Amino acid sequence: MKTAKTEGSSGSLMKKRRRPGDMILYALIYFFSAAILCMVLYFVGYILWEGLPMLTPQFLTSAPNPIEHTEGILPALINTSYIILLSLLISVPIGVGGAVYLNEYAKNKRLIRVIEFTTETLAGIPSIIFGVFGYVFFCTALNLKVSLVSGALTLTLMVLPTIIRTMQEALKAVPKSYREGAAGLGAAKWYTIRTILLPASLPGLVTSVILAVGRIVGESAALILVAGGAAIYMPRGNLFEQLMSSGGTLSVELYRYSYSQGKNDVGFGIAAVLMLIVLLLNLVTRYISRRLEKKYQK
Amino acid sequence: MRTTGNSQTSSVHGKAHTKAMAERIMGMIFFVCGLIAVISVIFISLYMLLSGGPAIFKIGPAEFLLGTDWDPENEVFGILPMILASVVATLAAVLIAVPIGVLTAVFLSHIAQKRLAGIVRPMVDLLSGIPSVVYGLLGAILIVPLIFRLQESLSMPTGGCLLSAIIVLVIMILPTIISVSETALRAVPASYYEASMGLGASKIQSIFRAVLPAARSGIVAGMVLGTGRAIGETMAVMMVAGNAVIMPELLKPVRLLTVSIPFEWAYSSGIHREALFGVGLVLFVFIMIINFTLNGILKKGGKAE
Incomplete structure (x- = not known):
């Protein structure tokens, strides 16, 4: 940043020589950056352009009706919500707890390294x-069948590393003086965590939840095996029965419609819904990180 | 969740006994939470071995890994074409994406003004947030028809092929490579750049000769991460690659390792299903190798600093 100013004044010492190699690299850098920018805009624009017209109230609030030949994504929306809520309910406490353990409790360096390595492995x-694991373990070994519960448990493992890492960063950002101050007042560890550290790292918690939701909403490959597809009917029975039945989320239904059935218009409708969700999540994370920046600048 | 735990000890001067008890219990709960990741990885490794191993030995490791025919109806399970397709697609995607990604990272970290970088960076983040099925749909609608025209001119129109899979993979791993490389470039002390500029080197020279080499381990880490992403990608490539099990050729349909599992899952049973578990195990071994490589690189990078 600072050096950019000095460049202009170098003319007084020696003539600025134009290096052809420099020019080529500049051209490539600008070309690729511009290309990526245009590509993203084109993708998002294309999806919304093709998909938004599909989003009629009927499409969003009904199940597919083969007699009247109408499509609807309400079952998929409900399945997606169930899976999001259930996965978060399990993964957030575990992830936050894991991060707290790593940051506040763990003393054994080797153990910390093992946990951090396995977290990275899980993320990779x-x-x-x-x-495949979810099918063998949750669906078969634990006999949870191909169901939304199996899907949520599988997704829990998938989002756990994100939550642990984000929360670890947030806890690290809490100044040491907070902990020392609390200890000086005679507060015990769990008391300090509960009343000071967790509230102070709340933005980190929100960020990790948003990242997790993004991953859950976009997931398809694993859910096809463990939670099934074809969200044709509305979920039936009581909550427990609904959760124990199979069902496709939005992403799984997008795949089923556009790839298995060749209905790309419905596919784009679902893609537009997914895109809107992703855009919203991105905006919220940006808002949070911006507010944090301001807070630390003070 | 936790804050509602034990309300009677909410003051610093709670009952000493219950408080100490709560402290000990919470410490244990946090310890268990910390271990969940470790337990998960052990369980996943174990179950992948238990489910995939028997099939590989039933079919015969050599026949399974080196066989060139995949014909589930006649119980012939050779996955060499899939392994090669996965390896070729991944390597090609990484080789194309790394230069593009690193140049964009240079743009973001050293060339763009703060404001411009503030516009481009969220776009890159957005790219990483798009679900893979959406990439598959976009690829099938935007890229496959273009390639179809190219194939028509060569009089072998098939639609989805290795090339379309590579293009989709490049787009999908770019955000990873860009953001990891940018972080690495930013972590290089400004004095490197300033010293090089002070010696009369041009801006580009300073970036590429002084800063970039210093950020090497971070960039390699991004590359390995991208490799892991590419080799594990499933839905998007399934929707654009044609999925025929033949030896990979640029303009012919290919089936990647990952794709076989969801592609044949619904109608597989018996030894066929087990063979799919075997495919999963092979993929898992690939991923673990990549993970250990990454860990090694990061450790080395950490020491160098």
């Missing part, structure tokens, strides 16, 4: 592997 495992 592709979703289809989680799908």
Whole structure:
């Protein structure tokens, strides 16, 4: 940043020589950056342009009706909400607890390294592997069948590393003086965590939840194996029965419509819904990080 | 959640006994939470081995890994074409995405003004947030028809092929490579750049000769992360790659390792299903190798600092 100013004054010492190599690299840098920018805008624009007209009230609030030949994504929306809520309900407490343990409790360096390595490993495992594991373990070994519950448990493992890492960062950002002050007043560890550290790292918690939701909403490969597809009917029975039945989320239905059935118009409708969700999540994370920046600048 | 735990000890001067008890219990709960990741990885490794191993030995490791025919109806399970397709697609995607990604990272970290970088960076973040099925749909609608025209001119129109899979993978791993490289470039002390400029080097020279080499380990880490992403990607490539199990050729349909699992899952049973578990195990081994490589690089990078 600072050096940009000095560049102009170098003319007094020596003539600025234009290097052809520099020019080529400049051109490539600007070209690729502009290309990526245009590509993103084009993708988002294309999806919304093709998909938004599909989003009629009927499309959003009904189940597919084969007799009247209408499509609807309400079952998929409900399944998606169930899976999001259930996964968060399990993964957030565990993830936050794991981060607290790593940051506040763990003393054994080797153990910390093992936990951090396995967290990284978990983050690097592709979703289809989680799908196979989830099928063998949750659906078969624990006999939860192909169901929304199996899907939520599988997704819990997938979002856990994100939550742990984000919360760890947030806890690290809490000044040491907070902990020392609390300890000086005679507060015990859990008391300090509960009343000071967790409230202070609330933005981190919100960010980790948003990142997790983004991952859950976009997931498809694993869910096809563990939660099933074809959200044709509205979920039936009591909550427990609904959660124990199979059902496709929005992403799974997008795949089923556009790839298995060739109904790309419905596919784009769902893609537009997904895109709107992703855009919203992105805006919220940006808002939070901006507010944090301001807070730390003070 | 936790804050509602034990309300009677909410003051510093609670009952000493219950408080100490709560402290100990919470400490234990946090410890268990910390171990969940470790337990998960152990369980995943174990169950992948238990589910995939038997099939590989039933079919025969050599026949499974080196066989070139995949014909589930006749119980012939050779996955060499899939392994090669996955490796070729991943390597090609990484080789294309790394230069583009690093140049964009340079743009974001050293060339763009703060305001411009503030516009481009969220766009890159957005790219990483788009679900893979949406990439698959976009690829099928925007990229496959273009390639179809190219194939028509060569009189072998098939639609989805290795090339379309590579293009989609490049787009999907770019955000990872860009953001990891940018972080690495920013972590290089400004004095490197300033010293190089002070010696009379041009801006580009300073970036590429002084800053970039210093950020090397971070960039390599981004590359390995991108490799892991690419080799594990499933839905998007399934929707654009044609999915025929033949030896990979640029303009012919290919089936990647990952794709076989959801592609044949619904109608597989018996030894066929087990063979799919075997495919999963092979993929898992690939991923673990990549993970350990990444860990090694990060450790080395950490020491160098």
